[in-house]
Amino acid sequence: MHNTLSTYALEKRDKLFISSMLELTNKKFGINWALDETNAQVTLVDVDQPTGANFWEAYQSEKKLIAFANTNHLRASWFLEKPLRVQPFTELLKKLSETLPLVATEEVGRAEKTTAQTRGGVQRTLNESAQHYDPVHYLSGVLQTALLAQQAQVVSFSGFDPLYLVPQEKRCYTVTMNLTRLTPAQKTLFSARAEQLLQRPVTLEQARSAIAEQELKPYDIYAFIWGSALLSADGRLLTGHSMQSFVRLKQWPNFTHLPREPAHMKLAAFMLKNAANIPRIASATQLPLATVIDFFNACALSNLLLTQKAQSTSPTMNTTQLVDKPISSEKRGLLGNILRRLGRT
Amino acid sequence: MKEIKLVFTGSMGAGKTTAISALSEIPVINTDVRATDEAALRKERTTVAMDYGEMTLSDGQKLRLYGTPGQERFSYMWKILMEGALGLIILVDNAGEHPLQDLDLYLTHFRQYIDSTSAVIGVTRMDMAEQPGLDEYYDYLAQKELQLPIFSVDVRDRDNVVMMLEALVAMLEFAY
Numbered sequence: 001m002h003n004t005l006s007t008y009a010l011e012k013r014d015k016l017f018i019s020s021m022l023e024l025t026n027k028k029f030g031i032n033w034a035l036d037e038t039n040a041q042v043t044l045v046d047v048d049q050p051t052g053a054n055f056w057e058a059y060q061s062e063k064k065l066i067a068f069a070n071t072n073h074l075r076a077s078w079f080l081e082k083p084l085r086v087q088p089f090t091e092l093l094k095k096l097s098e099t100l101p102l103v104a105t106e107e108v109g110r111a112e113k114t115t116a117q118t119r120g121g122v123q124r125t126l127n128e129s130a131q132h133y134d135p136v137h138y139l140s141g142v143l144q145t146a147l148l149a150q151q152a153q154v155v156s157f158s159g160f161d162p163l164y165l166v167p168q169e170k171r172c173y174t175v176t177m178n179l180t181r182l183t184p185a186q187k188t189l190f191s192a193r194a195e196q197l198l199q200r201p202v203t204l205e206q207a208r209s210a211i212a213e214q215e216l217k218p219y220d221i222y223a224f225i226w227g228s229a230l231l232s233a234d235g236r237l238l239t240g241h242s243m244q245s246f247v248r249l250k251q252w253p254n255f256t257h258l259p260r261e262p263a264h265m266k267l268a269a270f271m272l273k274n275a276a277n278i279p280r281i282a283s284a285t286q287l288p289l290a291t292v293i294d295f296f297n298a299c300a301l302s303n304l305l306l307t308q309k310a311q312s313t314s315p316t317m318n319t320t321q322l323v324d325k326p327i328s329s330e331k332r333g334l335l336g337n338i339l340r341r342l343g344r345t
Numbered sequence: 346m347k348e349i350k351l352v353f354t355g356s357m358g359a360g361k362t363t364a365i366s367a368l369s370e371i372p373v374i375n376t377d378v379r380a381t382d383e384a385a386l387r388k389e390r391t392t393v394a395m396d397y398g399e400m401t402l403s404d405g406q407k408l409r410l411y412g413t414p415g416q417e418r419f420s421y422m423w424k425i426l427m428e429g430a431l432g433l434i435i436l437v438d439n440a441g442e443h444p445l446q447d448l449d450l451y452l453t454h455f456r457q458y459i460d461s462t463s464a465v466i467g468v469t470r471m472d473m474a475e476q477p478g479l480d481e482y483y484d485y486l487a488q489k490e491l492q493l494p495i496f497s498v499d500v501r502d503r504d505n506v507v508m509m510l511e512a513l514v515a516m517l518e519f520a521y
Contacts, residue, residue: 180504251483252494255508262511269515272492285519327518334349334431335514337402344511 001102003033003093006040009052010068017084018044025090032102033093041100044068044080050345054263058235058288064100066092133229133236133297139192140228140301142199143172143221152207156198157189163224164207164216172224173207173216179223182259190224190259191231220257222302227259229298235290237278238297241307248275248306249299262344263287267295275306350409351510352426353396354455355436356447360469360500361412362396364436367506369398369410395426423454432513433464436500437482440470445477445485452489459491463516465509467498492520 005022007015022033043059044066046052056065056074067076080092135141139155146153146165155163164173177186202210210216229238237243249271255264266285270276276284282292299305327335339345353361366373375396396412411426413419427433433455437448448466455464468482482495494512498505 180508251479252496252512254479254496255512256496256498256505260508265511265515266519268494269512269519272494272516273520327521332518334402334406335518337404337406338408338514339511341400341402341408342507342510344507 001032003031003097003100003102004036004040004042005033005093006036006043007045008043008055009046009049010044011046011049014046014068014084018089021084021086021089025086025093029090029094031090031093031097033097042066042078042096047074047076048082054291055288058290064096066096131236132239133233134239135229135232135301137194138228138232139190139194139197140225140232142194142197143225143228144301147221151201152204153199153201154207154210156200157192157196159185160189161214161216162210163189164202164211165221166204166207166211167221168204169218170221171218172221173211173218176217177219179219179227179257179259180255182227187231190227192228193232223257223259226253226298226302229301230259230294233294233297235288235293237293238300241296241300243278245307246275246277247271247281247296247299248273250304250306253299253302253304261291262339263291264295265344267292271299348409348429349402349406350411350426350430351432351434351513352411352413352430353434353436354413354423354451355434355467356438356441356444356451358441359436359438359447359467361436364434364467364500364506364509365396365398365410365412367500367503368400368510370400371398373398373412375412395422417450420454427455427458430458430462432462432517433458434509434513435464435466436498437466437468438470439468439477439497440474444468444474445481448482448485452491459493463513463520464493465513465516466493466495467500467505467509468495469498469500471497472499 005018007018010018019035022035025031026033042064045056045068047056047067048069052068056067059065064078065076066078066080067074068080068082070082072079072081078092078096080088135144142155143165147167147170150167152167153165155165157163161175166173177183182190249268252268252272253260253264255268263285266287267281270281270285274281274284278289278292278296281287281296282289285292296305300307336345353364355361362373362375373396395414396410398410400408400410402408411430413423413426435448435451435455437444437451441447452459458464466482466486468479479495479497486493486495494516496505496509496512498509500506
């Protein structure tokens with residue numbers, strides 16, 4: 001019987017240390033931990049690395065994670081200070097063992113076999129049939145339904161000003177908000193479930209009159225669909241789509257008016273030029289799978305994707321030119337410097 | 346130390362000087378003169394040689410920001426400014442007479458450079474002229490077999506300029 005540990009965004013040297021230290025601590029201190037990169041109980045994340053920080057942000061609420069960093073700047077409950085040292089590492093594993101059930105050895109073996117079969121070091125495995133995102137249960141679905149029905153309506157959500165949907169204009173109206181920088185409170189509206197929203201049909205004239213009276217601002221209804229998809233899917237793939245479909249972007253999302261994160265720029269750039277499936281996109285951009293899936297969903301609902309089920313043979317779907325990043329480390333460093341200067345990392 | 350530079354190009358009045366001002370730590374150095382030809386109908390002053398601004402990166406290196414003169418008759422400057430540039434941002438004034446033709450001029454002129462690195466297109470003043478829309482720009486790029494990001498932007502808003510630069514960096518790193 002074991003406990004299982006995986007790592008994320010660790011430098012090669014640290015990964016080697018972890019592997020050898022596990023052997024040492026298991027023998028010397030009587031604990032029983034195994035490395036399992038696909039289905040571990042706990043993941044050690046180098047949160048000093050940008051990819052590790054993204055991973056932490058995406059998974060901290062649903063996975064047991066250990067922050068590995070120079071200082072505990074994230075105030076993590078489970079923290080391991082750099083550099084790796086045997087004693088703190090052992091003590092941490094001992095404490096963790098007390099909070100976790102043991103895993104049968106054969107299960108670890110099976111997981112290790114799966115590791116060999118997965119591509120690109122993507123760590124999250126999804127049960128696609130059980131974890132699909134159906135927009136009909138969220139604000140995105142309410143907006144889509146309004147567009148289909150061409151019925152103006154006012155949508156109320158606890159603590160928020162009313163949202164007027166005017167599908168005839170492909171717009172919704174509400175108080176001033178900066179869609180590119182949503183406040184935490186505004187994010188709750190975008191992630192709201194349909195049953196939390198009170199919908200009331202109104203005539204076009206009533207909607208226009210209320211909009212004028214309250215001096216509400218117009219927004220592209222697709223920007224709201226985008227935002228809702230992005231913030232409510234929580235890493236679940238849009239229903240009707242497959243992780244293995246090859247997709248490419250038809251065009252960039254017009255980020256001028258959309259909720260966005262730095263990761264979305266990387267995804268848009270990669271997906272504009274390359275058709276690939278979701279695991280491959282996550283691997284190439286070094287982003288958490290959940291981030292890729294949320295972006296995929298938002299693009300799909302905004303009709304920005306070219307999709308096909310199997311690897312492309314179409315000349316318009318460039319699947320064969322996928323190569324490792326050709327830019328030098330010097331240039332990558334420079335680009336990272338520019339982003340840091342812009343405050344966009 | 347090797348010069349690191351970004352170049353802003355595009356049609357006259359599209360906002361190259363304003364975009365550079367939004368990013369530059371120093372007051373933009375430019376060579377504006379009073380417009381005397383047809384340009385005077387659209388803009389009181391226009392750039393005849395270049396704009397120059399700069400940003401200091403975390404390691405002390407300077408990122409130099411150059412703006413090309415908008416008018417085609419100064420195109421001899423374009424090639425000079427592009428030598429060794431890290432990337433290109435093309436601004437098109439959607440309220441101009443022929444914005445797609447304007448874009449074509451810059452895409453044609455800089456095509457070799459764009460093919461070897463990347464570029465981002467910002468369409469300005471869409472609030473004053475909604476057509477052509479972004480879809481038409483994408484159709485136009487598709488005809489040219491180009492895949493580039495296009496945004497509607499207001500270059501007076503620093504966030505919009507930062508977004509274009511961020512997109513350019515992403516294209517340079519991930520769009521291969």
